[in-house]
């Protein structure tokens with residue numbers, strides 16, 4: 141059984157493997173893209189789809205999902221992903 145998670149953009153459920161994993165590291169309090177799940181902490185997921193990332197950023201959904209307001213840097217990083225395609 142594959143791990144399934146809700147996209148913070150479209151709010152649909154997909155295989156976690158197919159999504160960006162974004163993790164608030166418990167130890168450091170910093171937020172990282174976490175493709176290989178090496179970082180431990182509260183995580184949020186979003187489809188690898190520019191539209192989903194943009195929707196998530198527009199709704200400021202990461203704040204709620206990770207329970208932090210310290211999201212400016214990771215939001216910039218995600219925005220860059222949507223520009224690079």
Ligand SMILES: [Zn+2]
Nearest residue numbers: 147150187192
């Ligand atoms: Zn999505």
